Amino acid sequence: MRTTTGPSAQQQSVEPCPECGADVPVDERFVRWCAACDWNVDPHPPEPPKGRIEETRRALARRHGERLLAEMTDAGEPPRPRRDPSALLAYGLALAVHGLTVAVLVAGVWLTVAGPAPGGKVVGVLLLLIAWSLRPRRRKLPEDAHLLHRPDAPELYALVDQVAATVGTRSVDVIAVDADVNASVTTYGIRGRRLLTLGLPLWESLTPQERIALLGHELGHYSHGDVRQGRVLTSAYRSLSLWAYYTAPTADPTLVEMAVNLFYLVPRTLVHGLTLLLDHLTLRATQRAEYLADAAAARTASTEAAVGLMDRLLVGSAAHTVLRREVNRAATRTTAHRSGPRRAAEERPERLWEAVAAHVASIPESEYARRRRAGAIRGHAVDATHPPTHLRRAALLAGPASPAAVTADAARTHRLDAELAPLRTAVAQGVIRDVVR
Template sequence: MGTPTAAVGQVESCPECGTGMAVHRGYVTWCASCDWNVDPGTSEPAAGRVEALRRRLAGRHGRRLFEEMTGGVDPRPHRDTSSVLAYLVALAVHGSTVVLAAAGSTLIVAGWETVSQPVLGAVLLLLAVTVRPRTARLPDDVPVLSRDEAPRLFALVDEVAAAVGTTGVHRVVVVPDANASVGTYGLRGRRVLRIGLGLWEILTPAQRVALLGHELGHYAHGDTRHSRVVGTALRTLAVLVHVLTPDPPDGLLERVAVSTLLAPRAAALGLLSVLDHLTLRASQRAEYLADAAAGRVASTAAVVELMDRLLVSDTVGDKLRRESVLAQTRIGGIRPRDAEDGLWERLAAQTGAVPAREYERLRRAGERRGHSADSTHPPTHLRRRHLAEGAPCPARVTCDESASLAIAAELAPARAAIARRVIRDYAG
């Protein structure tokens, strides 16, 4: 399981313009002059109706929002007309769920002497239970850390949170993904930070502070789509559209049954479209504001570096799967236990070997894809430009070597548990 080399093997001529192209073994060969092969074999990811709708909306407003943000915007949280309307639509969605439950219960109780009414009532009641608002719960299959278990990590989170103008979290959940996020759990809405080791382990200490600043910045500036009222309404409508989308009908009776779902499905999809339209812009704006908050905390340079790391984070899953496959097939005589040891160090070394030319290719490819890869976030190249073109900020919070070592020691049991899970489960 050696680290991929970034050494230049040779120089080839571009088949389009004839310019010399440096060839890095293990990476895409492309032309910096004409962008030949800059995004090879990549087409827009397949998407269902809901995601396709979100991408169209994101693309329509994304460039305009970027221009507004680079022109200067009040960073303080606010409630504009779209946000107010989104809350009203979300309340209507939750009210409809209550109506479904009430109607179903009434039909079951009042129409007990008939056959059809209780059956219809049971269907309505089941549908209400299916689409009911749900509060998130802490997972029970991955490590969940408390303040007592990771005091130095929580101290860093608290310091970053104070710097962005908010408070810390109650729990930290450690997962294998190359991602990070914040959210709430339980009826009391306690705060939780999710750290994906696939991302955390490929970052420098300064970049980790930038990551924390960005995620905690969502608490400070608000994000309508992740609020308890609107967020649960979006999930309710998405579930409802899924439930009302049947498999292709087979036979006349199934066609008739499916036809009865067309109207309610269209209504649910229409409401989801409206709610998406009202909140996507605010969601993307929240990303820019979270980036700005991270820049004020960790320095602009650290956040720009974080953006570049995010460009290669998509390959982390493939690297982890490869590690799992090699260990489980014992290619090269490597046993699963041996593969678990040093997994995160190997991942960091592989990422550190990525040449600057590959980062440039990924930035250019991202410009071509725009919002097609992710509808809820602005494209990474626009987020990077927004930071790079603004006034540079120095770091207000740092994580020195002693703090980094202390946090690594606190995360050691979680790192080992997640490494074991990756090696034994990722191949499947």
């Protein structure tokens, strides 16, 4: 083994590949692999398909993904949001699920009012209770996230407003900040207000322009009509999950419970089948929406920034790992210093995000390349709502490069950081507190 030094302070080692003898860069933090022969490129591959049905499903998923990628990278007309027959059929199926809820409600009312006493009325009340549980619910603001309103963060809202105008949609009403390595958009309330959730570990690991790409991607879901964002489908999924709960078999059943489990076998199988069918029907539209949202990110922040965002998402698990490590360290220090409150108070909990950002920034290109290669070998997951990240990256690079329509200079970035500074501390304290407890 020989040692070389790169531009970073950390030493880089090189050793021969045990398969082909090519030079293999060594970084003790990451998997060793050979780019020449793919040795150890995926040390924990997924389990092979179990049976011909699973093998066929994976083959169909791969062909579907390849066709969708070809469609999204076609040099002709740029891709646009549309409703394909599968999405329309999914809406029809969702309406049928809601129709079942209405039928349960009507039957409950009829049995309660005109049913034979006492058995009919008891069944009627039971059906009314089931219908009540299946009623459409308005989403509420998350209770476990820190909320930012416009007066709290005018610079952040101004940036989100600018990005929303660029992708062709209205802006959000509330921004939430939490400790997930993720970001998302959703609606809440009767009037369908919009919520943007930003996970600090992801946000802090991005460059200023990649953050704009992230906003462009998330707001792009609104402008492109992602089918799974709609109330009809989300409430149908919730109804099916409740039916699955009601018909779930009892563990360690008695003789009577075994009879009940057997009675529920048909409806339980039907609910499971309807859920799988709804997933299958919406899968193509949902994956297409991801490509369209990526294109919105490129138009907003530049293709370069959108590609950088894809790379950061590719190593999201690394951010998870370093976050857990730093949280455990901070929790250990907090516990050890409980007898010394002054020293504990001097700890900087927000250093969690600095550690995550520093770790992600230090990831070598070879690790990005390994993950992209491993993703290509694994192919398409059967039920993944997102296309493989390496294909999303390839789709961005397939077309002409887009310049940035929205930018953040040093002064703007400083103002954004200042607005989020209190939440950086509060979220980190909450994470450490949960671990200590």
